[in-house]
Amino acid sequence: MTQAIRMQFSATPGTLGQYLRALLARGSGQRDITMPDIEALQVGVKARPERVAAYAGVCGFRSQSSLLPLTYPHVLAFPLHMELMLHKHFPLALMGLVHIRNDITQYRAIRQEEKLDIRCHFSGSKQTDKGLEFDIHTEITIGGEKVWESVSTNLARMRSSATKGPRKERTELPAFATAERWTLNSDLGRRYARVSGDSNPIHLYALSARLFGFKSHIAHGMWSKARTAAALQPLLGSDACRLQVEFKLPVFLPSTVELNYNLHETLNPETVTSSGIDFELRNTQGDKVHMKGRIEKI
Known part of the structure; x- marks a missing residue:
């Protein structure tokens, strides 16, 4: 059994350097892929108001709010996601992965001045007829209280031995009000x-x-x-x-x-x-x- 790996960061990793590393990263080439038990943790993370305001402006949120936009914790966790996928035991090439689903649950509003503890880890994978899908689970707590969590599902396209299901017939799109x-x-x-x-x-x-x-x-x-x-x-x-x-x-x-x-x-x-x-x-x-x-x- 592969030993669990725990990475703790005292400062937020820089994403520009991460993308430079990602351009050089290569997958293991294995056919039978098992996602490693890797966790990334950063404690005491505090959003910078000027960055939150800039994000709100680009995405259409109320820029004068004292609360974090619903999706902003993903931005704070994203560098940890990158570190998980850039780890030497991660078996896939990062470039070329496709983000196919994202599920966010917020349990209460988060104030900009609050300090967040962010924990991310691989939480599951499965072979599909399009390739390998895997999940990154993120949990954010404040003083031990879980306030926000997400599951990001990514697809690594590859040939699969999985049997393809019947081709879906194109159905009429639903009407909206x-x-x-x-x-x-x-x-x-x-x-x-x-x-x-x-x-x-x-x-x-x-x-x-x-x-x-x-x-x-x-x-x-x-x-x-x-x-x-x-x-x-x-x-x-x-x-x-x-x-x-x-x-x-x-x-x-x-x-x-x-x-x-x-x-x-x-x-x-x-x-x-x-x-x-x-x-x-x-x-x-x-x-x-x-x-x-x-x-x-x-």
């Missing part, structure tokens, strides 16, 4: 990178994205999620909530997209409630889904 349109400028990826630390080249310039197989640069999935949180959490009216998303198709920059949502209805008849909002981020023609999910009170 409300839509709002967003215009995304070409520099959005660079602006979000500056406030989040996520400087993956696929988000910065068309040329750098083409080096990784994209026709142009794409918006960060976590920007789309943050922008959705900024739009919908005030309608939900609760600091204690859960926001789940699936990232479906990339949003190429520049572009215009529409957030479609139902305020008091659900697409899932098993969870009929007035305390949640289902949504989809689509192209303006309405025939392509970039992201889908739900925000609900807890």
Whole structure:
């Protein structure tokens, strides 16, 4: 059995240096991959108000709030995610991984001046017909009280022996009661990178994205999620909530997209409630889904 590895950081690792390391990192080439037992911890983390304000401005949150935006703790934890995936025992190449799902639960509002203890670890993996999916679990506590947690699911594309299921027939997309349109400028990826630390080249310039197989640069999935949180959490009216998303198709920059949502209805008849909002981020023609999910009170 592989011995558990614990990494504790007294200061936040720099993401620019991490991406330089990521460009040189290579996977193990193993076919039977087991995710290592690695944990990254940083205690006493305090958000810097000027950075929170800059993030709020890029993502559409209220910039004068004394509370952390719902998605901002992900920014604080992201350097620890990188350290987990840059560890020598991590069996995959970091560049090329695809963020496919993200699930955030906030148990109460977090004030900007509070000191956070952040713990991240690999929490599960499975082989699919597209490759290996693995989860990074993040837990944030304040004085021992769990206030926020998330699960980020990433995909490493690879050939798999898993049997492919029957091809899904294309179904008609559901109708939503409300839509709002967003215009995304070409520099959005660079602006979000500056406030989040996520400087993956696929988000910065068309040329750098083409080096990784994209026709142009794409918006960060976590920007789309943050922008959705900024739009919908005030309608939900609760600091204690859960926001789940699936990232479906990339949003190429520049572009215009529409957030479609139902305020008091659900697409899932098993969870009929007035305390949640289902949504989809689509192209303006309405025939392509970039992201889908739900925000609900807890």
